[in-house]
Amino acid sequence: MKEQLIYFLNSTKKRTFEYNKAVDGLRQLLWGLFKKIVIADNSAQIANEIFNNSTEYSGSTLVLGAVFFTFQIYGDFSGYSDMAIGISRLFGFKLKQNFAAPYFSRDIAEFWRRWHISLSTWFRDYLYIPLGGSRGKTYMKVRNTFIIFITSGFWHGANWTFIVWGALNALYFLPLLLQKKNKIHSDVVAQGKLLPNLKEFYQISKTFSLTLIAWIFFRADNIGHAWSFLKTIFSKSLFTFPHFSEKDLAVNTSILIIIFLIVEWLGRENQYAIEKLGLNKNRSIRWLFYLMIIISLFWFTGQEQQFIYFQF
Amino acid sequence: MIKFISQLTLFAIITFGTGELIVRSLKLTSDIPQRLVEPETGLQLYKPGQSGYFRNAKEKWHVNDYGMLGVADTSKKPLFSFIGDSYIENIMNPISCNQGFLLQSHFENYSFFEAGRSGVNFIEALEISNYLETIISPTYHLIYLGDGDFKESIISQGRYTDRVQVDLDQKLILKAKMKSPLAKRILYSSKLLYYLYLRFPLFIDKQNKGETINENIAKKPNFDISEISKLFNFCSSRYNLNKIILVFHPNANDKIIEQTTLSGFKNILLREHNNGWGLSKYDGHWSCYGHKEATKQVIPLIESIVKPPTGAHL
Numbered sequence: 153m154k155e156q157l158i159y160f161l162n163s164t165k166k167r168t169f170e171y172n173k174a175v176d177g178l179r180q181l182l183w184g185l186f187k188k189i190v191i192a193d194n195s196a197q198i199a200n201e202i203f204n205n206s207t208e209y210s211g212s213t214l215v216l217g218a219v220f221f222t223f224q225i226y227g228d229f230s231g232y233s234d235m236a237i238g239i240s241r242l243f244g245f246k247l248k249q250n251f252a253a254p255y256f257s258r259d260i261a262e263f264w265r266r267w268h269i270s271l272s273t274w275f276r277d278y279l280y281i282p283l284g285g286s287r288g289k290t291y292m293k294v295r296n297t298f299i300i301f302i303t304s305g306f307w308h309g310a311n312w313t314f315i316v317w318g319a320l321n322a323l324y325f326l327p328l329l330l331q332k333k334n335k336i337h338s339d340v341v342a343q344g345k346l347l348p349n350l351k352e353f354y355q356i357s358k359t360f361s362l363t364l365i366a367w368i369f370f371r372a373d374n375i376g377h378a379w380s381f382l383k384t385i386f387s388k389s390l391f392t393f394p395h396f397s398e399k400d401l402a403v404n405t406s407i408l409i410i411i412f413l414i415v416e417w418l419g420r421e422n423q424y425a426i427e428k429l430g431l432n433k434n435r436s437i438r439w440l441f442y443l444m445i446i447i448s449l450f451w452f453t454g455q456e457q458q459f460i461y462f463q464f
Numbered sequence: 465m466i467k468f469i470s471q472l473t474l475f476a477i478i479t480f481g482t483g484e485l486i487v488r489s490l491k492l493t494s495d496i497p498q499r500l501v502e503p504e505t506g507l508q509l510y511k512p513g514q515s516g517y518f519r520n521a522k523e524k525w526h527v528n529d530y531g532m533l534g535v536a537d538t539s540k541k542p543l544f545s546f547i548g549d550s551y552i553e554n555i556m557n558p559i560s561c562n563q564g565f566l567l568q569s570h571f572e573n574y575s576f577f578e579a580g581r582s583g584v585n586f587i588e589a590l591e592i593s594n595y596l597e598t599i600i601s602p603t604y605h606l607i608y609l610g611d612g613d614f615k616e617s618i619i620s621q622g623r624y625t626d627r628v629q630v631d632l633d634q635k636l637i638l639k640a641k642m643k644s645p646l647a648k649r650i651l652y653s654s655k656l657l658y659y660l661y662l663r664f665p666l667f668i669d670k671q672n673k674g675e676t677i678n679e680n681i682a683k684k685p686n687f688d689i690s691e692i693s694k695l696f697n698f699c700s701s702r703y704n705l706n707k708i709i710l711v712f713h714p715n716a717n718d719k720i721i722e723q724t725t726l727s728g729f730k731n732i733l734l735r736e737h738n739n740g741w742g743l744s745k746y747d748g749h750w751s752c753y754g755h756k757e758a759t760k761q762v763i764p765l766i767e768s769i770v771k772p773p774t775g776a777h778l
Binding site (some may be wrong): 169171175178341439442445446447450453 | 467
């Protein structure tokens with residue numbers, strides 16, 4: 153945050169147009185639009201239906217609802233961030249990355265280093281470190297961790313669901329902190345490799361599942377709703393085939409999410425997923441790729457959803 | 465900067481071309497017939513000789529030499545004309561579902577002529593009947609109407625420049641004007657732009673909201689009956705009511721029907737039954753089933769005209 157401010161204060165000097173920066177900005181803007189319009193808005197239609205009528209669905213369908221919400225919130229937040237960063241880049245400003253492929257994190261500590269980086273950094277600089285950070289006695293560490301996560305929850309809204317969401321994340325994070333394992337995954341997962349190994353895959357899946365459970369509290373109307381949602385998930389109906397009235401929408405969105413995940417995986421080492429995708433290929437292939445994204449923006453436009461952060 | 469702009473322009477052109485190709489090849493939009501304003505009457509008609517597909521329809525629509533869609537048989541007498549809005553135009557269904565077509569199969573010795581056009585209001589329908597008198601002189605005009613068509617006819621109740629309206633204070637018929645001709649020309653030529661215009665209604669929404677508001681006003685039961693009454697008085701002096709039969713859509717307002725009777729119009733009210741009128745799943749118009757239901761109720765009316773009870777005259 154501080155660095156960002158310093159950067160802006162120092163950037164009063166005359167900026168000149170640079171072709172590569174402008175193209176890079178447009179590319180990130182396009183990817184942000186895809187995340188918001190195609191991924192988030194389509195996922196939202198399904199997540200809203202399932203969360204709003206959760207008592208009518210089986211555990212397996214509720215899991216689907218939670219998964220779609222997980223992608224809705226990511227597409228929404230990171231999509232808008234990409235759009236803002238991309239537009240800034242067009243004007244010659246270089247803003248810091250805000251989401252660094254967080255769903256490929258191997259533990260919760262890594263997740264929080266990769267999710268909404270500007271907000272996390274602000275909390276770290278202006279709350280966690282002044283409180284003493286991870287220094288001091290165990291009691292202090294536990295206290296500071298809970299304060300920062302609960303405040304983060306409270307920042308999202310005056311609802312107990314956000315407080316529980318924050319507290320749950322604190323509970324996820326504490327064991328890593330106390331065992332001093334919170335910084336073991338500071339690199340990018342499976343760096344330089346095409347696929348993760350089995351251990352990494354297990355770690356990613358575990359972190360994703362923990363995050364998904366926490367998002368249920370974030371999305372639920374109240375604690376009771378979240379609790380009954382979870383109870384249904386962990387019931388026998390979890391092992392039934394999911395049923396959803398708008399099957400086509402669910403299938404199409406799932407396919408889009410899979411494609412999205414593949415692209416995000418391939419570009420996980422970059423500032424945004426398509427930053428360097430196909431740069432070594434010839435122009436016609438790159439343009440075809442951009443064209444496909446543009447067509448998908450129009451073709452798969454979901455019902456426009458209000459940006460989640462509008463409510464905060 | 466020049467390189468950036470030129471590359472961006474080239475990319476935009478390629479994107480536009482690809483989009484146009486996709487929309488056309490996948491038939492993502494309907495073909496909409498182009499209109500013209502007939503200079504003498506101020507009526508909006510279609511340019512003759514056009515044809516195209518309505519989205520999801522298997523059959524092509526064709527504009528006849530009279531600038532209208534649908535059945536246009538003038539070979540026999542009595543000749544019945546059908547005037548109305550998009551319900552009678554029926555561009556979304558095969559022609560075999562049109563009122564004229566369905567009735568033709570029932571009354572082989574008579575001719576039927578359809579003059580439906582989307583957006584036609586009551587006064588415009590009467591003006592069309594006058595226009596048809598000059599070109600085909602039908603024996604009877606059947607005018608299909610809903611409640612809103614009356615209010616939309618009166619200029620003091622809301623101005624619609626693209627439709628014929630009446631100024632009741634000055635007793636003056638106002639001709640229609642082509643609305644946004646340039647925008648129409650662009651949207652007619654580019655299927656992609658038309659598709660985007662329909663799919664992402666940035667400003668169409670405002671229009672629709674306006675129309676919805678107007679429709680709501682029109683549907684209000686406490687409409688200004690004195691204005692409607694003035695409208696009918698004006699019509700009785702200008703049009704030959706003996707040749708006009710008003711066919712009211714189901715659930716039309718009783719007071720309006722009563723007023724038309726008092727002003728000397730013949731009328732019938734179509735009635736809904738069973739599972740409603742089988743409205744199309746794509747829009748709020750009658751489906752083929754709805755047209756057949758309407759026809760069933762119009763047949764006795766036509767029979768009573770062509771086979772009048774003993775002693776009665778046409």
